[in-house]
Amino acid sequence: MPTPTLLRWFASRPSSLLARARAPGPEPAPASTSSESAAAAPARKPRELLRIGLPRTLNLWSTHQFWVGFLTALGIDPRRIEFSSDTSDAQGRAFGMGRGTVDCCYPVKCMSGHYGELLAREKRPIDILLTPMIAALPSFLGGHVMASLACPRVMAAPENIRAGFMRSGDAFAEHGIRHVSPLVNLDEPQLAARQLHTALQDVLPGLVPAETQRAVDAGMRALADFGARMRARSLEILEACARENRPCLLVLARPYHMDPGIGHEIEVDLQGCGYPVLWSQYLPTDEALLRWMFRADLDAGLIRSPLDIADVWPSSYSANTNEILWGAKFAARMPWVACVVRLSSYECGMDQPTYTPVQRIVESSGTLFFSFQDLDATKPAGSVKIRVETIDAYLRTMSAGIIERKRAGAAPGCPLLAAGDGVG
Ligand code: SF4
Known part of the structure; x- marks a missing residue:
C-alpha cells in the first residue's frame, strides 16, 4: 500500500x-x-x-x-x-x-x-x-x-x-x-x-x-470509513499477490513513520523495486481470512480470537505496540508476505522491548526480517540505498521458496484464492 x-x-x-x-x-x-x-x-x-x-x-x-x-x-x-x-x-x-x-x-x-x-x-x-x-x-x-x-x-x-x-x-x-x-x-x-x-x-x-x-x-x-477503505485496499493487494503467487512486504512501525521526515520513505524505495507494501495499521481483518490464518492457534487454545495477542504480548496496554505485535503474527501466517521491514525512531523507549519478540515471531516463520532502528533527522541515503538493494536481492532469490514453504504449512482453503484452489 x-x-x-x-x-x-x-x-x-x-x-x-x-x-x-x-x-x-x-x-x-x-x-x-x-x-x-x-x-x-x-x-x-x-x-x-x-x-x-x-x-x-x-x-x-x-x-x-x-x-x-x-x-x-x-x-x-x-x-x-x-x-x-x-x-x-x-x-x-x-x-x-x-x-x-x-x-x-x-x-x-x-x-x-x-x-x-x-x-x-x-x-x-x-x-x-x-x-x-x-x-x-x-x-x-x-x-x-x-x-x-x-x-x-x-x-x-x-x-x-x-x-x-x-x-x-x-x-x-x-x-x-x-x-x-x-x-x-x-x-x-x-x-x-x-x-x-x-x-x-x-x-x-x-x-x-x-x-x-x-x-x-x-x-x-x-x-x-477510512480504515475500512484502507483495509479493503490491503485485501485487494493480498488477493492479487495470492493470485499471481508473488511477494509483498509488510511495514511494522508506528503510524507517524508514514511521515517522510520520520520514516524517510524507506518503504517507498522498496515499492520502487516493484513490491507491493502493506502497513500493519491497515491489514485486512475479515473474519474468514483471520480464521483461516489463525486456525491452528485457535484449535490449540493458544488464543481466544484471531485478534488476541496474549500468547506473544501479555501486557497489551499500548495501542500502537499491540498493532505492531499483531502485525508480526499476521506476517508470520500470511504466505505472500515474504518480508517484514521494521522501522523505529531514535530514543524510542516503547519499541525497545518489542525488538526481540517481533523479530522472533517473523523469522520463526521463515519470513525475511530487516530492521531500521534509531531513525532521526538524518536520512543516511547511501546506507539506505545499499540496504534496499540488499532486501531486493534477497527477495529476488528467496521469495519463491519462502512463499512455497509458508503455503505448505498453512491450513487448506485460503479465502484469498478462488474456490477449489485453496492452500494446502
Ligand atoms: S517513545 Fe517511541 S512510541 Fe513514544 S512517542 Fe517516542 S517514538 Fe513514539
Whole structure:
C-alpha cells in the first residue's frame, strides 16, 4: 500500500465534508476567555470563519480523519482546517530551533517545527492551534487486548512543546492564536465528547454537549470509513499477490513513520523495486481470512480470537505496540508476505522491548526480517540505498521458496484464492 495515499488525503478535502460544513450551524455566542493564552479574538469569530491548525505529527497520522470529520460536523469549513507540512530538516531549522524543552525521542522533538510553522503562517493565519493530548486510541484490536493507550510521550507532547513556545513570552498570544490541547480518550466516544466539549466551549461559540457528541460520532464514522477503505485496499493487494503467487512486504512501525521526515520513505524505495507494501495499521481483518490464518492457534487454545495477542504480548496496554505485535503474527501466517521491514525512531523507549519478540515471531516463520532502528533527522541515503538493494536481492532469490514453504504449512482453503484452489 503506497504511503502517498495518506499523504494525498491530508492535502485534499472531500466535497461531502464541505457540504456538511455549509449546513446551518448554531448562532455565534459571545467569547469566553481561556486560561491557556491571552489571545481571545478567535472565539469572537463565527465558527465558519475560524481557521484551525493541527500539527501533522504523532497520532494525528492515524486519527486525522476523526479530527476532520469532528470539526466539519461542528461547522468548521474544511478548507479552513490546516495541517502543518511533512516533517523535514528545513522545517525544524526554520521554525523549531531553540524551542526544545526536554530531551525526548525524535518524533516528539520534531513537533516544535510543526508548531512554529503553524504559528508563522502569514498567508492563511490560524486562529486556533488544536493539538489534542490523545490518551487512548481507537484500535481494531480493541476488546481483544488489555487497553489501547497512547505512548505517554505522545500524550504529553502538546504541553511539552507548548512550554518551548512560552519560555520567553507567550508566542501564541503574540500571533493572536489560542492553543487548545484537550486530553482525549478516543477509545471511549462518550468520554471523548465530554472532554472535547470542556476544552472547546471557550473557543467555539455556542458549543453544547449534545452537539459535541454528534460531532464525535461523525468523526468516529469518518475514521471507521477510512480504515475500512484502507483495509479493503490491503485485501485487494493480498488477493492479487495470492493470485499471481508473488511477494509483498509488510511495514511494522508506528503510524507517524508514514511521515517522510520520520520514516524517510524507506518503504517507498522498496515499492520502487516493484513490491507491493502493506502497513500493519491497515491489514485486512475479515473474519474468514483471520480464521483461516489463525486456525491452528485457535484449535490449540493458544488464543481466544484471531485478534488476541496474549500468547506473544501479555501486557497489551499500548495501542500502537499491540498493532505492531499483531502485525508480526499476521506476517508470520500470511504466505505472500515474504518480508517484514521494521522501522523505529531514535530514543524510542516503547519499541525497545518489542525488538526481540517481533523479530522472533517473523523469522520463526521463515519470513525475511530487516530492521531500521534509531531513525532521526538524518536520512543516511547511501546506507539506505545499499540496504534496499540488499532486501531486493534477497527477495529476488528467496521469495519463491519462502512463499512455497509458508503455503505448505498453512491450513487448506485460503479465502484469498478462488474456490477449489485453496492452500494446502
Ligand atoms: S512510541 Fe517511541 S517514538 Fe513514539 S512517542 Fe513514544 S517513545 Fe517516542
